[in-house]
Amino acid sequence: MTSVEHSPLTRKLSAFVALSQVELAVLERLHQRRRTFVARREMVHQGQSAQAAYILSGGWVCSYKRQTDGTRQIVDFQVPGDFLGLRSVLLRTSDHSFEPIVDIEAAEVMTRDLLEAFALTPRLATAILWAASRDEAMVVEHLVGIGRRDADARMAHFLLELGSRLALVGMGGKDGFDCPLTQYHLADTLGLSAVHVNRVLRQLRENGLVTFRDGHVTFDDYGGLVKLAEFDPAYLDQTGPLLK
Amino acid sequence: MTSVEHSPLTRKLSAFVALSQVELAVLERLHQRRRTFVARREMVHQGQSAQAAYILSGGWVCSYKRQTDGTRQIVDFQVPGDFLGLRSVLLRTSDHSFEPIVDIEAAEVMTRDLLEAFALTPRLATAILWAASRDEAMVVEHLVGIGRRDADARMAHFLLELGSRLALVGMGGKDGFDCPLTQYHLADTLGLSAVHVNRVLRQLRENGLVTFRDGHVTFDDYGGLVKLAEFDPAYLDQTGPLLK
Structure with a gap:
């Protein structure tokens, strides 16, 4: 059981519920079918049915909806500890x-295994509902970002959110984080052109707030960036378990 | 138990799971604290903690995030059968x-009652996770709407989604539905000005697709509207129970 006790999903769910040995064992069983997927090859296409879900343990994934005109709206990114395709x-x-944005490692979870796990350990089901609520809260923030925030605040909010999510699974902090995203990912997420993304990033860097360079985001002035974005991380609910 | 067997939430969850007598009884207990709330008085303000959740049984509610500049982004509307504040x-x-948009009836659900219900009936927990997934899928559609759809398609998609949701709880169909929303609600949802909302509605009406007048939406050409919006209702998953 030692491996899963330290899996990113376990770390994440532990922010909501103190998991018992039984719950950890059920969570371990969900990790049995370990697979790897290569970068930039679509794993699931919108409209497909009868898919498995996945628990991401290493790497980054991009979720999006493609429009018939060929453009795409990126809905969210998944980082270690996140479900893929749970919804x-x-x-x-x-x-x-x-x-996948880079080569990834993920455990495949069949629908019946998931439903069986819920039946065995309702607290685990509640924890996964918590994780789904958190995912929804992020999509809400992205909606508000595109609908109401100007480009600088939108970018700042997005980078701060990623930093907080990664911190929860031990992959980042208030200094910054490694980030494999390109300007095109940022553009399709934030509803900006790639040129506009570059301009916004340059301005944030010149204002001494954040530097995104060579695959790394550095928070040069975390407090200043929080202020610009009006970032309140309460919706990520990372302050310690509600369920003891 | 007869009353709750016909509650909008029961109708809705039955699209996902065939509920047993025990599950119906647990669902009934969640409906015990029945309350009414008057129109246009905020029930919960963003940033509040230690709130209850509610199960809406009659009327419409509006969920939104207010920005510090005074504007608001409406995230979604709740109709009978929906949770308020579950997340x-x-x-x-x-x-x-x-x-509330109109006077409403709702059952107040305490966090401990909800967690207890999940522990008693994991299938109910799974059904509520389904409902939460569906809510998230709607927010995703609203994000795609604001990010990628032109104003006509955005409006058409939104009205079709509402029609499908209401049909699930017996309050509408492919003919149309009663709708208490104002042009200001539509504007704050779709990221348009009220003037633009009026122009879009007039154009959709003149094209013989849909008429929104005197608190009623009439689908004049349901198929044509579906085509314009590229509306695929699969994300609402209303085709019959997955869990027998």
């Missing part, structure tokens, strides 16, 4: 596509 | 505000 399993048809 | 209970702090 799609329950809704039977995938409402989005996802593809 | 906020699990995340401890409400990430959004909500207020």
Whole structure:
């Protein structure tokens, strides 16, 4: 059981619920079918049904919806500890596509295994509902970002959110984090052109707030960036377990 | 138990799971604290903590995030059968505000009652995770709408989604539905000005697709509207129970 006790998903869920040995064992069983997927090859296409879900343990994934005009809206990124396609399993048809940004490691979870795990350990089911609520809260923030925030605040909010999420699984902090995203990912996420993304990043750097360079985001002035973005991390609920 | 067997939430969850007598009884207990709330008075303000959740049984509610500049982004509307603030209970702090659009009836659900219900009936917990996944899929559609759809398609998609949701709880169909929303609600949802909303609605009406007048939406050409919006209702997963 030692491996899963330190899995990113376990770390993440532990922010909500103090997991018992039984719950850890059930969580371990969900990690049995370990697989690897290569970068930039779509894993699931929107409209597909009867898919498995995945628990991401290493690497980054991008979830998006493609429009018939060929453009895409990136809905969110998944980092270690996140589910891929959990929503799609329950809704039977995938409402989005996802593809690895780098080579990834993930455990495949069949619908029946997931439902069986819920039946065995309701606290685990509640913890996964918590994780789903948190994912929804992030999509809400992205909606508000595109709908109401100007480009600088939108970018700042997005980078701060990523930093907080990664900190929860031990992959970042208030100094910064490694980040494999390109300007095109940022553009399709924030509803900006790639040129506009570059301009915004340059301005944030020249204002001494954040530097995104060579695959690393450095928070040069974390407090200043929080202020610009009006970033309140309460929606990420990372302050310690509600369920003891 | 007869009353709750016909509650909108029961109708909705039955699209996902065939509920047993025990599960119906647990669902009934969640409906015990029945309350009414008057129109246009905020029930929960973003940033509040230690809130209850609610199960909406009659009327419409609006969920939104207010920005410091005074503008608001409406995230979604709740109709009978929907939870209010479910996400906020699990995340401890409400990430959004909500207020009734008309006078409403709702059952107040304490966090401990909800967690107890999950422990008693894991299938009910799974059904509520399904409902939460569906809510998230709707927010994703709203994000794609604001990010990628032109104003006509955005409006058409939104009205079709509402129609499908209401049909699930017996309050509408492919003919149309009663709708208490104003042009200001539509504007704050779709990221348009009220003037632009009026122009879009007039154009959709003149094209013989949909008429929104005197508190009623009439689908004049349902198929044509679906085509314009590229509306695929799979993300609402209303085709019959996955869990027998």
